[in-house]
Amino acid sequence: MNCAALLERMPPPWRLDKAESTRECLKYRRGQGEIIIVNHGGHGWWDAGSTAKGDVFGLVQHLRPDLNFGHARKLLREMVGLQPSFPEHERVRSRGEGGAPAAERWSAAKPLRPGSRAWRYLAEVRRLPGPVLRAAAAADAIREGAYGTAWFAHRDEAGALTGFDMRGPEFRGFAKGGDKTLFRMPGWIPSRTMRPRRLAVAEAPIDALSLAAIERLQGDTLYVATTGGMGPGSVRALDLLLAGMAALPGALLATATDNDPPGERYAAFLAERAAAAGVRCERLLPPGGLNDWNDILTKGRGA
Numbered sequence: 001m002n003c004a005a006l007l008e009r010m011p012p013p014w015r016l017d018k019a020e021s022t023r024e025c026l027k028y029r030r031g032q033g034e035i036i037i038v039n040h041g042g043h044g045w046w047d048a049g050s051t052a053k054g055d056v057f058g059l060v061q062h063l064r065p066d067l068n069f070g071h072a073r074k075l076l077r078e079m080v081g082l083q084p085s086f087p088e089h090e091r092v093r094s095r096g097e098g099g100a101p102a103a104e105r106w107s108a109a110k111p112l113r114p115g116s117r118a119w120r121y122l123a124e125v126r127r128l129p130g131p132v133l134r135a136a137a138a139a140d141a142i143r144e145g146a147y148g149t150a151w152f153a154h155r156d157e158a159g160a161l162t163g164f165d166m167r168g169p170e171f172r173g174f175a176k177g178g179d180k181t182l183f184r185m186p187g188w189i190p191s192r193t194m195r196p197r198r199l200a201v202a203e204a205p206i207d208a209l210s211l212a213a214i215e216r217l218q219g220d221t222l223y224v225a226t227t228g229g230m231g232p233g234s235v236r237a238l239d240l241l242l243a244g245m246a247a248l249p250g251a252l253l254a255t256a257t258d259n260d261p262p263g264e265r266y267a268a269f270l271a272e273r274a275a276a277a278g279v280r281c282e283r284l285l286p287p288g289g290l291n292d293w294n295d296i297l298t299k300g301r302g303a
Contacts, residue, residue, distance in 0.1 A: 001056045001076050002042035004028065004084035010063050015089035020179060025232040029089045037231060042084070048231050051262045102163045102178035109143040109151060112136065117148030121169055126206055127297035132213045141185050141205075147171060152205035154181045154227070157240045165205055165227045174227065181237040183225040185209060187217040195244055196222035200254040200284070201270055202293060203228070203263065210293035211256050211284070221254075230269070238270075242277035256284040258292045 007014035007028050014028040014036065021027045026038040027048075035048035036059075046053035052062050060072040067075065112119060112133060122128045122142075136142045145151045149168030156162055163178020174180065183205040186196070198221040202208040208225040215221070222241070226234045245251040253274040257263040267283055274281040286293055 001079055002082075002084055003038045003045045003056050003059050004042050004086070005082045006056060006059060006076070006079060007036060007038070008084055008087060009079060009082070013087070016086045017089045018086075020232050022232045022236055025235055026086075027232050035231065048228070051265060102175040103161045105175065106143060106151065106153065106161050106164055109145060111140075112142045112144055112150065116144055118142075118144045118150040118168070121148055122150055122206075122209075125169065125298075126210075126294055127300075128206070128209055129213050132209055132217065135212075135217060136185055136209060139184075139186055141183065151175075152183045152225070152227075154178065154183055156181050157237060162233065165225075167204075167206060179233050180227055180231055181233045182241075183208060183227060185212055185223040187212060187215075187221040187223065188219045195248065196220060196241075197245065197248050197250055198222070198252045198254060199224065199241055199245060199279075200256050201226065201238070202256045203258055203266065204292070204294075207256065207258075207293040210297050214293065214296060226266075230266075235273070238273055239277065242274060242279050246278045251279045253279050253281045254284050255281065256293060259285050259289070260291060263292075 004026055012030060014030040017027040017029050024039060028036045028038060036045055037048055038045050044053070044055060045059050047062065054062070056076065057069065057072050060075055061067055061069070114130070119133060122133055123130065133142070141153050143151045145166055145168070147168060147170070149166045149171055152165040152167065153161055154163045154165065162181045163175045165183060166173050166175065185208055198218065200208070200211055200221050200223050202211060202223070202225045204227060205225040208223040212223045242253065253270060255267040255270045257266040257270070271281045286296055290296060290299065
């Protein structure tokens with residue numbers, strides 16, 4: 001039984017987002033913010049909005065928590081042999097505020113600057129040091145949003161902005177109409193010819209910047225963040241980076257995800273992608289049982 005075929009037949013039906021799907025990861029949508037990724041040739045899935053994942057039996061019970069395993073088996077028997085038809089999800093762009101393309105809104109935003117509300121939030125609340133913030137501003141990785149929020153750029157392999165993560169004292173979210181790829185913060189002066197030998201992957205941009213601060217911006221490292229669940233765009237961006245690093249001597253993927261069960265699952269997934277690309281992998285954990293890398297700075301143990 002194909003997980004995609006099940007999604008298409010579970011009321012209300014899920015539809016395929018072809019623009020954000022790859023051959024290995026099919027992105028299905030239903031309702032506002034509901035996303036499930038089908039992988040492993042239709043035999044596996046994961047929920048982009050949580051840590052839930054599994055096989056087709058688990059998918060039935062994820063969608064219908066009222067069904068026990070026996071009821072799930074009975075429902076699936078009625079669908080044996082059915083194949084997905086891949087009905088396409090129609091994107092609806094919002095009008096008014098937030099309706100402009102993400103790249104257009106990014107271009108209109110102010111650069112991060114010392115003393116601004118976003119700078120104070122990052123420096124005083126998140127305890128990110130000035131040199132790292134200035135380096136991020138120079139790389140155009142952060143800009144100023146409304147109400148003291150900081151905007152963190154997501155870019156594709158060509159450097160084009162695809163969307164941006166938003167974090168502030170009272171708000172968090174992702175740009176409407178934008179696509180998640182990877183937040184990227186180079187440990188060197190930005191250059192199109194420079195390729196990293198080391199890739200450090202965190203979950204949130206603030207954690208990636210915190211690790212960069214703790215490591216004093218290692219010149220051979222690209223610090224990246226996925227901003228929550230890894231959809232097809234993030235997986236593709238990661239695989240392209242790993243493929244470009246594979247031939248470099250000493251290439252390394254450092255998994256700097258959170259020190260909790262979801263973080264361990266992320267780290268295991270990243271290790272699988274590194275192994276597939278032929279890149280060595282190591283696990284980085286915040287010391288002292290802390291949950292994430294920003295905890296080190298906010299608790300006064302870091303840079």
